[in-house]
Amino acid sequence: MTESKRPPTPSRVPPPPPPPRAAQPPAQTAAGNRPVTPPPMPTSAGGVKVGGGLTLEKIVREAFDRGFSDVHLGVGEVPRFRDRGEMVITDYPVTDEDTFYSWLSEILRPDEIQDFKQTLDYDGAAQYDFSRVRVNIFGSLRGPAMVLRLIPVKVLTLDQLNFDPVFKDVCHYQKGLILVTGPTGSGKSTTLAAMIDYINTEMARNIITIEDPIEFVHRSKRSLIKQREVGINTLRFEVALRASLREDPDVILIGELRDRETVETSLKAAQTGHLVMGTLHTNSAVKTVERILNMYDPTEQAPMRVALAESLVAVISQGLCRTTDGKRAAFHDILINTDAIRDYILRGQLDEVDALIPKCTFDGMKTMNQSLYALYEAGRITEEVALDMSPKQNEMAQMLRGRI
Structure with missing residues (x-):
């Protein structure tokens, strides 16, 4: 027993057996x-x-x-x-x-x-x-x-996503507010990344993004782009947004308009010569306008309608549906802030806005039902998918039967 406790001596031959702890399996260490x-x-x-x-x-x-x-x-x-x-x-x-x-x-x-x-x-x-x-x-x-x-890792372009020309058109605005909305997992970030990539490729702008967290990583091309992540590159979202106004931006991308302070700062930036892009979790273009106004008391909504009517460029509400080839396709509800739309927003007549959108396809507007029906006509989705994803299923059923 005494001999077994002696430490091993390198000069001894043969060498002593390894100590018990070396024989343990890796999983236990x-x-x-x-x-x-x-x-x-x-x-x-x-x-x-x-x-x-x-x-x-x-x-x-x-x-x-x-x-x-x-x-x-x-x-x-x-x-x-x-x-x-x-x-x-x-x-x-x-x-x-x-x-x-x-x-x-x-x-x-x-x-x-x-x-x-x-x-x-x-x-x-x-x-x-x-x-x-x-x-x-x-x-x-x-x-x-x-x-x-x-x-x-690679940002898809608007052409690769097969989006309508209106997505490029709104990117050429010098100032205003563009909102991309939809439920979680509807591809909002992919759409915004493609729009930012289009500006980055085609225009000489200064782009600042404030995200939580950064999803798509961009590299400067014709534009200069700086991306800031909340918690890493800035401590607070609101502070970074206010500071961005002093950083000589042309385009400001906001991850999400999460509260009144973010909305007010975004509208201020849009009114002072910046193109502001952001997201909201709403299911249609008109509901997006309603959501922003409902952040305020009824007595405060009149000046907010004025600010929104003056600043808004477009609201793009998006969803994703399964296609016949086993992939997914985006469908959209698109509101462009034309003179007629602006007038209805000022009056607070949002029901009239909802009724006007399907009649203004020449301006780039469309409803989700129109978008879904176009996918159905192209053979990309089935009738069941069109009905299932439709926000107005009775109207969709009539469209599929040729009654509208």
């Missing part, structure tokens, strides 16, 4: 799998941990290769993908807490993981060679979970 957020385990070129575990990069790569838009991960759940609006379950095992935190250590710094543990919410982005991802991490009943939205 992998502190990176624990939620104490040490450095992640080394990985192979294929994205698989040396110890045999599954990395976040491998999961995201599979989603990218298969054309999926989102990855859903959570403790106590099997990883899932979103395929053109539908959830797809995978063959991966149920995620445990150690594995989940090892995935977080691949994309977050230790201090960011600690912040998440305290706040139970995190928004950010991560960059892979093949794709950029928007990251949202949150606490749930079963434990922490996260959703990763895949964002292409």
